[in-house]
Amino acid sequence: MTTEPAPPDDPALGAIVDRIRAARAAGTKLRLRGGGSKDFYGGPLAGEVLDLRPLAGISRHEPTELVVSARAGTPLAELEEALAAHGQWLPFEPPRFGPGATVGGMVAAGLAGPARASQGSVRDYVLGATLLDGRGELLGFGGQVMKNVAGYDVSRLLTGSMGILGVICEVSFKIMPRPPGSATLRFDMDEATALRRLAEWSGQPLPLSASAWWDGTLVLRLAGAHAAVDAAAQRLGGEAVEPALAASFWEGLRDQRDEFFAAAGRAVAGGAALWRLALPSTAPPLRLTDQQLIEWGGAQRWLCCALPAATVRDAAASLGGHATLWRGGDRAAGVFAPLAPALARIHRELKRAFDPDGVFNPGRLIADL
Amino acid sequence: MNAPLPATPDPAARSARQREVVTALAARLPAHALLWQSEDTTPYECDGLTAYRQRPLAVALPETEEQVAAVLRTCHAMGVPVVARGAGTGLSGGAMPHPMGVTLSLARFNRILAVDPLARTATVQCGVRNLAISEAAAPYGLYYAPDPSSQIACTIGGNVAENAGGVHCLKYGLTVHNVLRVRGFTADGEPVVFGSRAPDVPGLDLLAAVIGSEGMLAVAIEVTVRLVPRPPTARCIMASFDDVRKAGDAVAAVIAAGIIPAGLEMMDKPMTAAAEDFVHAGYDLGAEAILLCESDGTPEEVAEEIGRMLDVLAGAGATRLEVSGDEAQRLVFWSGRKNAFPASGRLSPDYMCMDSTIPRKRLADILIAIQAMERKYDLRCVNVFHAGDGNLHPLILYDANDPDQLDRCERFGAEILETSVRLGGTVTGEHGVGIEKLASMCVQFSPAELQTMRAIKDAFDPAGLLNPGKVVPTPQRCAEGGLRPGRRSLLPLHALESGRP
Numbered sequence: 001m002t003t004e005p006a007p008p009d010d011p012a013l014g015a016i017v018d019r020i021r022a023a024r025a026a027g028t029k030l031r032l033r034g035g036g037s038k039d040f041y042g043g044p045l046a047g048e049v050l051d052l053r054p055l056a057g058i059s060r061h062e063p064t065e066l067v068v069s070a071r072a073g074t075p076l077a078e079l080e081e082a083l084a085a086h087g088q089w090l091p092f093e094p095p096r097f098g099p100g101a102t103v104g105g106m107v108a109a110g111l112a113g114p115a116r117a118s119q120g121s122v123r124d125y126v127l128g129a130t131l132l133d134g135r136g137e138l139l140g141f142g143g144q145v146m147k148n149v150a151g152y153d154v155s156r157l158l159t160g161s162m163g164i165l166g167v168i169c170e171v172s173f174k175i176m177p178r179p180p181g182s183a184t185l186r187f188d189m190d191e192a193t194a195l196r197r198l199a200e201w202s203g204q205p206l207p208l209s210a211s212a213w214w215d216g217t218l219v220l221r222l223a224g225a226h227a228a229v230d231a232a233a234q235r236l237g238g239e240a241v242e243p244a245l246a247a248s249f250w251e252g253l254r255d256q257r258d259e260f261f262a263a264a265g266r267a268v269a270g271g272a273a274l275w276r277l278a279l280p281s282t283a284p285p286l287r288l289t290d291q292q293l294i295e296w297g298g299a300q301r302w303l304c305c306a307l308p309a310a311t312v313r314d315a316a317a318s319l320g321g322h323a324t325l326w327r328g329g330d331r332a333a334g335v336f337a338p339l340a341p342a343l344a345r346i347h348r349e350l351k352r353a354f355d356p357d358g359v360f361n362p363g364r365l366i367a368d369l
Numbered sequence: 370m371n372a373p374l375p376a377t378p379d380p381a382a383r384s385a386r387q388r389e390v391v392t393a394l395a396a397r398l399p400a401h402a403l404l405w406q407s408e409d410t411t412p413y414e415c416d417g418l419t420a421y422r423q424r425p426l427a428v429a430l431p432e433t434e435e436q437v438a439a440v441l442r443t444c445h446a447m448g449v450p451v452v453a454r455g456a457g458t459g460l461s462g463g464a465m466p467h468p469m470g471v472t473l474s475l476a477r478f479n480r481i482l483a484v485d486p487l488a489r490t491a492t493v494q495c496g497v498r499n500l501a502i503s504e505a506a507a508p509y510g511l512y513y514a515p516d517p518s519s520q521i522a523c524t525i526g527g528n529v530a531e532n533a534g535g536v537h538c539l540k541y542g543l544t545v546h547n548v549l550r551v552r553g554f555t556a557d558g559e560p561v562v563f564g565s566r567a568p569d570v571p572g573l574d575l576l577a578a579v580i581g582s583e584g585m586l587a588v589a590i591e592v593t594v595r596l597v598p599r600p601p602t603a604r605c606i607m608a609s610f611d612d613v614r615k616a617g618d619a620v621a622a623v624i625a626a627g628i629i630p631a632g633l634e635m636m637d638k639p640m641t642a643a644a645e646d647f648v649h650a651g652y653d654l655g656a657e658a659i660l661l662c663e664s665d666g667t668p669e670e671v672a673e674e675i676g677r678m679l680d681v682l683a684g685a686g687a688t689r690l691e692v693s694g695d696e697a698q699r700l701v702f703w704s705g706r707k708n709a710f711p712a713s714g715r716l717s718p719d720y721m722c723m724d725s726t727i728p729r730k731r732l733a734d735i736l737i738a739i740q741a742m743e744r745k746y747d748l749r750c751v752n753v754f755h756a757g758d759g760n761l762h763p764l765i766l767y768d769a770n771d772p773d774q775l776d777r778c779e780r781f782g783a784e785i786l787e788t789s790v791r792l793g794g795t796v797t798g799e800h801g802v803g804i805e806k807l808a809s810m811c812v813q814f815s816p817a818e819l820q821t822m823r824a825i826k827d828a829f830d831p832a833g834l835l836n837p838g839k840v841v842p843t844p845q846r847c848a849e850g851g852l853r854p855g856r857r858s859l860l861p862l863h864a865l866e867s868g869r870p
Contacts, residue, residue: 349828
């Protein structure tokens with residue numbers, strides 16, 4: 001029912017619209033790409049690259065509104081720097097994996113860092129988005145205000161969509177003041193004890209911010225008002241980690257450059273697979289491999305192993321979660337867990353609604369879409 | 370506004386259809402779980418938006434999931450619309466019945482299935498009341514954070530449908546931030562699960578789409594929510610201002626200082642007077658606006674934050690500052706705000722509650738604009754704001770028995786919504802579109818955006834039987850309203866705000 005819209009007056013946007021229309025007319029596919037820092041993630045790469053970096057820039061940052069809007073190609077580093085200048089940040093600590101990471105990639109992948117369990121995920125901070133659908137039509141959903149229930153929540157649906165619904169052009173986020181105080185504690189603790197303690201602490205009014213357990217060591221980050229952090233640090237005990245060392249540890253974990261992921265990278269080069277398991281945080285120890293890192297209070301577990309995919313997937317599913325083949329392994333069998341039939345049908349229909357000719361990122365999120 | 374009532378069907382045809390539907394459902398439900406006589410269905414003719422009423426063909430009150438699935442399958446096979454209903458406290462007509470449809474009351478799904486203190490989750494049936502979840506979690510020092518004013522009565526299923534908010538959203542989030550998993554049925558009765566007790570699921574985040582979809586995409590039966598530790602201390606500041614602009618600027622100043630208050634609410638002078646008359650909380654009746662600013666956390670944290678808040682509010686020109694000395698006094702401070710709606714009910718035979726959201730810095734602008742509209746439409750309006758979120762609840766006072774007043778009230782409301790969109794906001798912050806704001810959706814969204822929403826509806830519910838006619842206006846309706854948004858640039862709302870087309 002909609003007529004062909006007038007071309008947008010923005011040249012970067014106009015060029016993308018032209019590419020979409022041309023691909024649609026020619027029956028070709030487009031592979032949406034920012035800095036390429038997450039090329040490794042998800043299903044196989046297919047289609048002509050549509051580089052979204054020209055669509056860049058922070059369009060609006062109003063510190064007192066707690067809102068920032070940025071175009072998809074904006075380097076994540078640029079956005080974080082602009083926020084830091086006002087003592088603000090993206091509390092979900094999106095991983096960057098490399099210097100080229102962009103805002104659009106962060107939203108499309110929907111990946112969060114160490115603070116996920118305490119601060120929420122990418123979509124929890126998305127307020128609105130504009131996208132170009134498979135017809136090259138510019139659509140806007142949500143907005144730049146904190147509360148908005150006008151119509152379906154399309155902007156959150158786009159978060160983590162891996163670009164299969166359209167080109168995410170610009171996104172507005174709720175941002176937060178950076179907590180003034182922070183402390184990192186280290187404990188010698190076995191896996192089962194660490195999981196139990198994390199669950200107990202999480203149920204108490206403590207300023208927990210992030211956790212990581214591997215190889216008999218639990219590292220815990222507190223963040224909040226100075227008074228609350230100091231009181232909690234005193235109560236929890238453990239060994240205080242020097243702030244500069246702690247900061248570099250959490251940064252390394254966030255970007256997967258730390259010791260565990262470095263070792264995993266070597267194992268993957270030698271034929272192993274790195275799996276990401278998303279589980280209810282109280283799931284018991286898996287005991288599938290010794291090469292394991294546990295984050296998010298138990299809800300995100302990284303396994304590096306050469307076990308059959310079915311073993312890992314079944315273990316995750318039996319505990320109420322799912323497993324993603326993160327790096328390495330046999331990717332031909334699919335990297336994401338399969339969908340239940342009722343959900344698979346809805347996915348197909350949504351894909352058809354947004355991208356009727358299947359122009360965008362075929363197979364990147366779901367094998368046949 | 371200008372809410373549409375579905376066209377009145379031919380009475381004979383309606384009766385014939387009613388017999389068919391009742392006969393079919395009677396074969397699948399116990400006799401006491403099916404209502405169709407008009408005296409039995411009349412209590413269901415509206416929700417909290419009482420200005421618009423409609424009786425359904427029948428009301429089904431299933432007691433088991435099998436019965437819910439059977440009702441959905443039967444209605445699907447017969448092409449009968451289904452409107453799911455919780456406590457009926459919604460304020461936008463989202464649960465108003467369909468004249469040729471079945472109202473699916475889920476009131477009997479009222480069991481708390483599990484509270485898991487270690488996982489900090491509660492799994493409850495959809496008909497459990499919002500407050501009952503926090504009560505069940507209280508022994509573990511946990512609670513469910515979203516607290517809409519109707520929390521004594523409203524159900525979690527309704528909260529999911531509307532993405533309900535409350536007075537603590539800025540710090541603790543909306544329903545969408547606090548619900549992990551929804552289990553229920555698709556329109557044709559097929560079981561479906563959205564979300565997970567794990568932090569994410571493979572594929573698209575359909576849970577985010579289902580929450581706030583006003584019962585149009587699926588029927589929720591069981592909801593797993595996130596619980597959070599109850600802060601050991603909460604204290605509230607009551608600040609008076611002699612000028613609404615100063616009060617609005619004080620809100621921005623608090624946020625600019627890097628403070629995220631647990632609650633930040635504003636009442637204008639007429640609202641304060643009405644609330645004081647109702648609860649006798651000791652509000653400053655001389656103030657042009659009152660702010661309630663709350664801090665919660667450990668005692669040390671709260672003492673530190675209250676000190677910073679007081680400095681900022683004093684610097685912003687507060688004429689009076691009072692800090693709650695104990696829990697009883699804190700609750701007294703809040704009592705007027707929590708009773709704002711019933712207090713307004715004593716000022717006038719009827720009121721219409723608006724629900725737009727604007728950027729915080731525009732609070733004073735909209736309040737001054739509303740004062741001008743009071744003169745234009747010759748109706749009074751009292752104002753309560755979730756100031757921290759920029760979410761407004763202007764209450765327009767009118768007499769529904771006077772058609773001219775109702776007409777002026779509707780136009781007054783529509784102008785508030787249009788002004789909110791122009792200021793960079795949205796027509797509904799937390800009450801939903803329902804039937805009430807269908808026309809305003811044509812102001813906020815382009816035809817292509819509305820078409821995308823229709824396509825999303827079709828993806829979940831191809832036959833279009835779940836709560837049809839709500840939320841997304843038809844193209845004809847937008848055309849009839851004569852309301853067309855300007856052509857969009859990349860930043861639609863930003864562009865509108867800066868006054869560009």
